[in-house]
Amino acid sequence: MPHHPTPDLVVTGGTVVAHDGRRRQDVAVRDGRIVAVGEGLAWDGAAATVDASGLLVLPGLVDVHVHLREPGMTEKEDFASGTAAAAAGGVTTVVDMPNTYPPVSTAERFQEKLDLVAPKAHVDFGLYGMLGQDNAEEMTAMAGLGAMGFKLFMGQTTGDNRCPDDAAIFRGLEAAAEAGLVVGVHAENDHLLRMFIDRLRAEGRTDPRAHLESRPAFVEVEALTRIITLATEAGTKLHIHHLSTAAGLSRVRDLRAQGHRVSVEALVAHLTFDDSAYDVHGNLVKLNPPIRPAADVAALWDGIGRGDVDVIATDHAPHTAAEQAEPDVWKAYGGFIGLETMLPLLLTETAEGRMTVEDIVRLCSYAPARRWSMAGKGAVAPGFDADLVLVDPSAGTVVNGASMHSKHNITPYEGRELKGSVVATYLRGVPVYEKGEVIGNPAGRQVRPGRTRGER
Numbered sequence: 001m002p003h004h005p006t007p008d009l010v011v012t013g014g015t016v017v018a019h020d021g022r023r024r025q026d027v028a029v030r031d032g033r034i035v036a037v038g039e040g041l042a043w044d045g046a047a048a049t050v051d052a053s054g055l056l057v058l059p060g061l062v063d064v065h066v067h068l069r070e071p072g073m074t075e076k077e078d079f080a081s082g083t084a085a086a087a088a089g090g091v092t093t094v095v096d097m098p099n100t101y102p103p104v105s106t107a108e109r110f111q112e113k114l115d116l117v118a119p120k121a122h123v124d125f126g127l128y129g130m131l132g133q134d135n136a137e138e139m140t141a142m143a144g145l146g147a148m149g150f151k152l153f154m155g156q157t158t159g160d161n162r163c164p165d166d167a168a169i170f171r172g173l174e175a176a177a178e179a180g181l182v183v184g185v186h187a188e189n190d191h192l193l194r195m196f197i198d199r200l201r202a203e204g205r206t207d208p209r210a211h212l213e214s215r216p217a218f219v220e221v222e223a224l225t226r227i228i229t230l231a232t233e234a235g236t237k238l239h240i241h242h243l244s245t246a247a248g249l250s251r252v253r254d255l256r257a258q259g260h261r262v263s264v265e266a267l268v269a270h271l272t273f274d275d276s277a278y279d280v281h282g283n284l285v286k287l288n289p290p291i292r293p294a295a296d297v298a299a300l301w302d303g304i305g306r307g308d309v310d311v312i313a314t315d316h317a318p319h320t321a322a323e324q325a326e327p328d329v330w331k332a333y334g335g336f337i338g339l340e341t342m343l344p345l346l347l348t349e350t351a352e353g354r355m356t357v358e359d360i361v362r363l364c365s366y367a368p369a370r371r372w373s374m375a376g377k378g379a380v381a382p383g384f385d386a387d388l389v390l391v392d393p394s395a396g397t398v399v400n401g402a403s404m405h406s407k408h409n410i411t412p413y414e415g416r417e418l419k420g421s422v423v424a425t426y427l428r429g430v431p432v433y434e435k436g437e438v439i440g441n442p443a444g445r446q447v448r449p450g451r452t453r454g455e456r
């Protein structure tokens with residue numbers, strides 16, 4: 001038995017939650033890594049001891065879908081503010097999307113972004129490159145710089161990102177397969193949704209619900225069927241971002257039964273709002289794909305229960321206050337902030353019996369860390385990074401934008417009463433959030449894909 005050197009930090013008396021169970025355990029940390037997890041062990045001379053009695057100890061959440069808007073849209077958010085929000089929300093790893101200005105479609109831009117954002121990160125981060133029109137060689141070069149994967153926009157979203165044609169998509173899927181990296185896809189058929197938007201505009205519609213009508217379920221079903229077909233042929237690890245419809249999930253089930261392998265993500269927003277939200281929040285809840293009717297929301301929850309949904313993410317997508325107040329649905333941007341509300345919202349769902357805290361750990365930490373091959377992330381276990389979130393599952397809180405950390409804290413959850421709150425967040429053993437404050441200098445590091453510990 002090796003002798004454990006003196007730990008830097010010991011978290012005692014908490015309940016450590018894994019993806020498949022929970023136990024009352026102490027956690028010892030040295031040099032940023034967990035060195036031991038055990039019950040009632042004696043730790044002599046630890047530099048710091050934290051009493052977590054009555055609290056849950058979770059592995060830091062891994063959010064594989066955020067838009068921190070840097071470079072080029074820093075009036076909306078930047079890496080400092082966005083990763084501060086992550087720290088406050090118990091999210092210790094974010095993977096940032098490439099639809100910035102300019103979009104991250106070349107190795108040169110990838111390196112520029114990395115140099116720009118790394119000194120500002122309060123949590124660890126990975127960066128996606130773009131799967132664009134004819135940039136397969138650049139994708140290979142971005143993989144060499146540590147890209148976590150590639151984003152493919154099949155449907156329009158923030159930024160000027162035209163959907164590549166099917167041949168370009170296939171060449172990009174091949175390049176990603178060669179690099180062994182995940183391609184994450186926004187699966188909506190661009191031509192169809194533009195046609196529906198034109199029709200609704202011609203009818204004079206500008207109301208929030210017109211956005212939902214412009215993107216019927218088959219727009220998603222067609223796109224995901226096509227991309228899953230292509231990705232299987234190319235041998236690519238494919239991830240469907242923000243799957244939003246019952247029909248889409250049903251199609252994924254059918255395709256999986258035929259042997260297609262794909263991971264599926266649901267957004268917190270799609271799980272916590274149905275289309276009645278348009279009447280209350282207007283264009284603030286405009287999202288691509290849209291907030292759907294209650295039957296689709298129920299199908300997503302059913303998919304979580306049955307294991308059809310692999311990952312929950314935020315799609316944290318900040319805009320300025322003025323932009324969020326835009327009354328014309330076609331001029332309004334899609335998306336809103338979510339990093340600070342994800343964990344409290346999901347803890348509230350556990351209090352209401354829709355899921356367990358183990359489900360949260362699986363869907364928001366363990367599974368994404370494995371899918372994107374993040375070594376050392378996703379579990380509270382020896383050898384893993386000491387990314388820890390201390391949670392009080394019984395604390396009642398009210399969502400209050402004024403206490404949040406994004407640049408524009410406008411949230412449709414404002415005033416919502418929640419059960420469960422983040423008490424403290426540790427990044428590799430160092431506290432980054434405590435007592436309502438983000439603390440310390442930015443110490444986040446780039447996460448590159450590598451073999452995850454314990455992965456065969």
Ligand SMILES: [Zn+2]
Nearest residue numbers: 065067097315
């Ligand atoms: Zn997004």
